Amino acid sequence: xxxxxxxxxxxxxxxxxxxxxxxxxxxxxxxxxxxxxxxxxxxxxxxxxxxxxxxxxxxxxxxxxxxxxxxxxxxxxxxxxxxxxxxxxxxxxxxxxxxxxxxxxxxxxxxxxxxxxxxxxxxxxxxxxxxxxxxxxxxxxxxxxxxxxxxxxxxxxxxxxxxxxxxxxxxxxxxxxxxxxxxxxxxxxxxxxxxxxxxxxxxxxxxxxxxxxxxxxxxxxxx
Amino acid sequence: xxxxxxxxxxxxxxxxxxxxxxxxxxxxxxxxxxxxxxxxxxxxxxxxxxxxxxxxxxxxxxxxxxxxxxxxxxxxxxxxxxxxxxxxxxxxxxxxxxxxxxxxxxxxxxxxxxxxxxxxxxxxxxxxxxxxxxxxxxxxxxxxxxxxxxxxxxxxxxxxxxxxxxxxxxxxxxxxxxxxxxxxxxxxxxxxxxxxxxxxxxxxxxxxxxxxxxxxxxxxxxxxxxxxxxxxxxxxxxxxxxxxxxxxxxxxxxxxxxxxxxxxxxxxxxxxxxxxxxxxxxxxxxxxxxxxxxxxxxxxxxxxxxxxxxxxxxxxxxxxxxxxxxxxxxxxxxxxxxxxxxxxxxxxxxxxxxxxxxxxxxxxxxxxxxxxxxxxxxxxxxxxxxxxxxxxxxxxxxxxxxxxxxxxxxxxxxxxxxxxxxxxxxxxxxxxxxxxxxxxxxxxxxxxxxxxxxxxxxxxxxxxxxxxxxxxxxxxxxxxxxxxxxxxxxxxxxxxxxxxxxxxxxxxxxxxxxxxxxxxxxxxxxxxxxxxxxxxxxxxxxxxxxxxxxxxxxxxxxxxxxxxxxxxxxxxxxxxxxxxxxxxxxxxxxxxxxxxxxxxxxxxxxxxxxxxxxxxxxxxxxxxxxxxxxxxxxxxxxxxxxxxxxxxxxxxxxxxxxxxxxxxxxxxxxxxxxxxxxxxxxxxxxxxxxxxxxxxxxxxxxxxx
Numbered sequence: 001x002x003x004x005x006x007x008x009x010x011x012x013x014x015x016x017x018x019x020x021x022x023x024x025x026x027x028x029x030x031x032x033x034x035x036x037x038x039x040x041x042x043x044x045x046x047x048x049x050x051x052x053x054x055x056x057x058x059x060x061x062x063x064x065x066x067x068x069x070x071x072x073x074x075x076x077x078x079x080x081x082x083x084x085x086x087x088x089x090x091x092x093x094x095x096x097x098x099x100x101x102x103x104x105x106x107x108x109x110x111x112x113x114x115x116x117x118x119x120x121x122x123x124x125x126x127x128x129x130x131x132x133x134x135x136x137x138x139x140x141x142x143x144x145x146x147x148x149x150x151x152x153x154x155x156x157x158x159x160x161x162x163x164x165x166x167x168x169x170x171x172x173x174x175x176x177x178x179x180x181x182x183x184x185x186x187x188x189x190x191x192x193x194x195x196x197x198x199x200x201x202x203x204x205x206x207x208x209x210x211x212x213x214x215x216x217x218x219x220x221x222x223x
Numbered sequence: 224x225x226x227x228x229x230x231x232x233x234x235x236x237x238x239x240x241x242x243x244x245x246x247x248x249x250x251x252x253x254x255x256x257x258x259x260x261x262x263x264x265x266x267x268x269x270x271x272x273x274x275x276x277x278x279x280x281x282x283x284x285x286x287x288x289x290x291x292x293x294x295x296x297x298x299x300x301x302x303x304x305x306x307x308x309x310x311x312x313x314x315x316x317x318x319x320x321x322x323x324x325x326x327x328x329x330x331x332x333x334x335x336x337x338x339x340x341x342x343x344x345x346x347x348x349x350x351x352x353x354x355x356x357x358x359x360x361x362x363x364x365x366x367x368x369x370x371x372x373x374x375x376x377x378x379x380x381x382x383x384x385x386x387x388x389x390x391x392x393x394x395x396x397x398x399x400x401x402x403x404x405x406x407x408x409x410x411x412x413x414x415x416x417x418x419x420x421x422x423x424x425x426x427x428x429x430x431x432x433x434x435x436x437x438x439x440x441x442x443x444x445x446x447x448x449x450x451x452x453x454x455x456x457x458x459x460x461x462x463x464x465x466x467x468x469x470x471x472x473x474x475x476x477x478x479x480x481x482x483x484x485x486x487x488x489x490x491x492x493x494x495x496x497x498x499x500x501x502x503x504x505x506x507x508x509x510x511x512x513x514x515x516x517x518x519x520x521x522x523x524x525x526x527x528x529x530x531x532x533x534x535x536x537x538x539x540x541x542x543x544x545x546x547x548x549x550x551x552x553x554x555x556x557x558x559x560x561x562x563x564x565x566x567x568x569x570x571x572x573x574x575x576x577x578x579x580x581x582x583x584x585x586x587x588x589x590x591x592x593x594x595x596x597x598x599x600x601x602x603x604x605x606x607x608x609x610x611x612x613x614x615x616x617x618x619x620x621x622x623x624x625x626x627x628x629x630x631x632x633x634x635x636x637x638x639x640x641x642x643x644x645x646x647x648x649x650x651x652x653x654x655x656x657x658x659x660x661x662x663x664x665x666x667x668x669x670x671x672x673x674x675x676x677x678x679x680x681x682x683x684x685x686x687x688x689x690x691x692x693x694x695x696x697x698x699x700x701x702x703x704x705x706x707x708x709x710x711x712x713x714x715x716x717x718x719x720x721x722x723x724x725x726x727x728x729x730x731x732x733x734x735x736x737x738x739x740x741x742x743x744x745x746x747x748x749x750x751x752x753x754x755x756x757x758x759x760x761x762x763x764x765x766x767x768x769x770x771x772x773x774x775x776x777x778x779x780x781x782x783x784x785x786x787x788x789x790x791x792x793x794x795x796x797x798x799x800x801x802x803x804x805x806x807x808x809x810x811x812x813x814x815x816x817x818x819x820x821x822x823x824x825x826x827x828x829x830x831x832x833x834x835x836x837x838x839x840x841x842x843x844x845x846x847x848x849x850x851x852x853x854x855x856x857x858x859x860x861x862x863x864x865x866x867x868x869x870x871x872x873x874x875x876x877x878x879x880x881x882x883x884x885x886x887x888x889x890x891x892x893x894x895x896x897x898x899x900x901x902x903x904x905x906x907x908x909x910x911x912x913x914x915x916x917x918x919x920x921x922x923x924x925x926x927x928x
């Protein structure tokens with residue numbers, strides 16, 4: 001194994017907010033880590049697959065060996081690389097590692113509109129987010145499976161109300177029909193870009209708080 | 224039964240329901256109980272090569288004795304410790320009916336015997352921030368025992384010869400306890416109550432055997448506590464109150480085990496080899512300090528340090544460089560040390576024309592060996608240190624952001640990505656042994672479900688007395704402190720320091736790791752300090768004398784006034800805000816053959832007191848080789864960038880959350896390595912101090928030679 005290439009595989013955090021760090025060689029302007037959470041079976045993996053691969057795999061279990069999916073999109077002329085992380089099945093018995101939440105820029109909290117139970121578990125997920133995620137993380141609530149309207153158990157209004165009370169964005173999607181999936185990720189990307197720019201603006205005025213904000217070295221880069 | 228099976232506060236009835244409804248699969252290749260570092264590495268390694276792995280832990284958090292907690296999480300952990308009751312096992316007898324002809328049970332034991340002598344002291348003042356200017360009441364506040372805390376501390380006086388002016392080493396006795404009156408209504412219930420009722424442990428006694436039962440309601444409120452009224456944060460007031468610590472509790476990640484990664488140690492190599500490194504980020508340990516003649520000073524270890532050192536003379540610099548250069552490839556120069564192979568490294572050093580200063584640095588801070596260590600061991604340790612130096616930074620060590628507790632979780636994630644099934648708050652009642660072969664063929668879990676497996680890996684602490692009669696344990700003494708500033712202030716507050724404290728008065732060498740807030744382990748304005756040593760007494764007996772020499776306690780109101788009057792403020796030392804002492808059982812030296820267990824059951828000892836993690840990694844690899852002799856240990860996981868799918872074009876879907884966008888798809892496939900490049904070049908922007916990705920040669924002899 002090449003010693004030189006190895007050296008780069010440990011990510012060293014320089015400990016300050018990487019403000020206005022723009023690389024000359026990169027192929028993107030922004031890189032964001034997006035993390036999906038929610039009960040098992042609500043369609044998290046399907047959302048990711050639909051968005052990154054344009055596929056809907058019916059009845060497909062977790063993909064073995066796939067850690068996260070990547071998709072680069074262009075928004076208003078800026079290249080945005082989205083790194084989308086799935087739970088790897090650890091949500092099935094409520095055993096997600098805390099480290100999964102670390103350094104996420106955005107969380108997509110997903111429930112199944114045809115499953116009341118998956119909606120009722122949301123507060124519990126929010127508690128996890130509060131505990132382990134960055135306090136400035138952007139959270140979107142997603143009601144998936146709107147193609148199954150006849151089996152809907154959670155009214156849209158209810159979810160909207162809940163999302164608003166928790167100051168989350170809300171969107172209903174169908175991974176199967178590809179409804180709103182693209183919109184979900186692209187809107188999120190827009191929001192993240194805006195926040196990143198705001199952050200860097202703030203940071204350039206006052207000195208950055210160490211360990212504060214989205215400072216994770218390689219994930220954040222603002223132009 | 225259900226009461227002793229700890230349910231996490233965050234889990235409401237719904238989810239428990241759901242859990243019960245969704246049963247675990249019943250067939251696995253490997254069942255692993257316990258999520259400490261070694262178990263997690265084994266889990267990842269097995270899963271990675273296609274084994275079906277079930278990985279469970281009776282606790283509601285990952286990493287077992289390697290875990291890290293938020294401050295509030297730690298308080299809950301302390302509560303759990305106090306409420307732990309003697310139990311035989313997670314057994315309700317339901318296993319009986321699951322046994323078949325020709326099988327016999329092997330019951331597992333209760334968990335939680337690894338911690339003892341836990342003591343908590345709260346020094347930070349109680350009042351909410353608004354009243355900060357007002358005189359604080361009755362601090363320092365011992366959280367401690369209602370009986371005889373001062374006894375072990377009093378002993379410390381003898382050791383602490385210099386400037387023990389305050390006598391504050393001995394925390395006030397119980398009469399000050401009444402002070403623990405709530406300062407903020409919302410916190411009173413959830414935080415103060417449990418702390419108040421701390422009880423004293425005798426060193427010899429196992430905790431849970433004698434803990435009085437306590438009110439169950441206090442345990443888990445940390446998480447459900449209503450959000451407290453938040454006083455406006457005023458940066459002018461630097462003083463950190465206890466309520467502030469509670470409020471910012473989630474910024475803390477407090478490790479039960481304090482360890483660092485050698486840049487060229489087995490864990491770093493494994494992280495890189497397996498690609499698990501992508502789940503974590505690291506900080507360089509930025510300084511190595513030592514405590515000598517009552518002073519904390521920096522150890523020059525890299526070439527730059529040696530040159531820049533103000534405490535070394537030019538002659539010393541030359542001597543040190545010469546010696547370190549020799550150590551780097553000492554095997555090439557056997558004539559230099561062969562005569563000393565049977566003698567101590569210390570004696571060897573004395574013959575090397577090194578000043579006392581330098582001998583101290585080399586022995587205690589670079590080799591970090593006991594004074595009696597053999598020459599060969601000292602040279603090897605020095606070489607290991609020097610080889611790790613410069614790989615990522617100015618010292619040989621890395622520390623994971625958010626604490627060491629992240630690392631086992633990263634391996635668990637890897638295991639899960641390859642299909643491993645995870646279930647916390649779940650345990651095994653008993654193993655099912657085949658009478659004929661004596662091997663374990665299945666386990667019966669805490670739901671009474673039978674799960675077949677070919678191998679069973681278990682955290683040592685689950686094994687019952689009967690199976691470890693021949694086992695004798697050592698202990699590790701630990702202290703965790705929250706302080707208000709660094710032991711050695713410098714231009715940058717953000718330093719991660721290793722402080723080696725050589726044996727004092729015959730005591731052991733104490734390793735001190737001081738973490739700053741940018742390591743994501745403590746709130747801004749504080750430092751988190753870990754002390755570790757092999758035990759000779761209780762943690763408090765072993766470490767409190769040193770703590771009182773290195774730190775001062777937050778002065779009480781009267782003392783503060785006195786000092787102001789006298790114009791004497793002890794600004795030299797950092798102030799203690801909070802402290803915890805405990806002993807952790809050290810099973811690392813126990814040989815596998817000391818346990819009477821079936822051949823396909825593999826016990827994993829807990830953390831050892833050493834600074835590095837080699838022990839756990841070596842053990843994990845050895846267990847893996849026994850399990851699967853023909854398989855590779857943790858081959859690299861595929862890079863997600865390699866499996867990017869370039870789909871058909873499709874049109875964007877319009878407006879953002881309020882703002883229209885024109886999304887366009889981007890061709891993929893040429894992005895490999897960019898991230899690394901980026902990470903690297905970002906380092907470059909941080910200046911020389913952060914240029915970690917460069918493989919710089921270890922210290923070379925000074926040019927002037």
